Amino acid sequence: MPGGRQPHGNHREPEIDTDEFETIARITERETEGVRLEFIDGRMTMKALPDGNHNRIVIWLLLLSMPRSPGLFLHQNQGLMVESDRCGRARPDGVLAPLEAFVGTSKWAPSDQVITVVEVTSRDSETNRRDRIEKPRAFAQSGIPIYLLIDRDNTEVVVYSNSNGEVYQQVCQYAFGLQVRVPVPLDLTIDTAPLQDWVD
Template sequence: MSVVEGRSSVLTQDEFEDLARHAIRANEALRLEFVNGKMGIKAAPDGDHGRIIAWLMQICIQSQPGMWLFPEQGLRVETYHKGNARPRAYAESGLPVYLLIDRDACEVKVHSQPDGVRYEQVTTVSFGKSVVLPDPVGIELDTEPLKDWVH
């Protein structure tokens, strides 16, 4: 690969999205990510990832009808299992609550109060304890069931 003179080595969002569309056509298992202007390969979620998201969605809907875990509603959830967590990217975007379920460390991290660069508040609890997801989510989460999805 050669560098074009006068061209930045950082991809634009549009260039990345075009590249990602081509990559998925070539290999459906390949997932690319674009963080801080750099491209990387995202680990494919395992079956437990989907079960954890469904479990959490059920809890949110029971607590607040209409809460579907969309970032537009103030919450981003990731289940981490040998992948890359990205709280800084979400803090920079101003997302109020970022929930990281880390199955390797058997803990939950709730990031809140973004200042545009990072989250000022991070609460970490081990699986089995309760943790509050602050507003706009506004629920208390019992993490005991997460023990069932540890490898």
């Protein structure tokens, strides 16, 4: 069924289908400033509004990635079609992809040109389930090479990589302040010392 979700893998019966979600998201985001909705594992969730430190971390990553990743750009709040059936809808805090990757696409774009997705944890009740459980699976199923989680609650950076089409087979955790190794296709090392100032 176009736009719908076919049962597969670990997915449970969805609350609504993808077309219904997109309609709800379009109306809600148009009428309510700052609201961001996502649809992962058949469940609609609302992302918390980012606070100042959250935004500062995203800007830090943007400035860090530009000189080290020629031809790529960290797009903010770009909607992606995710999961193995592409019926999921995610809006990561950052999407590292070619500068022109999303030109001409809709609000929810294919993820085939995405190199890395970035999430910075927010202080809301959905953080654990959404950012640490559902999204790693959804991004791995989408074939996105790297998922970078800036986990402010646990003061660590988690690098997910080497997807087998279902899950990321390599998960490396680094405490804030350490040098973080991000594997190919990025292949760079990040000094995370600044993150220690933006935990709260």
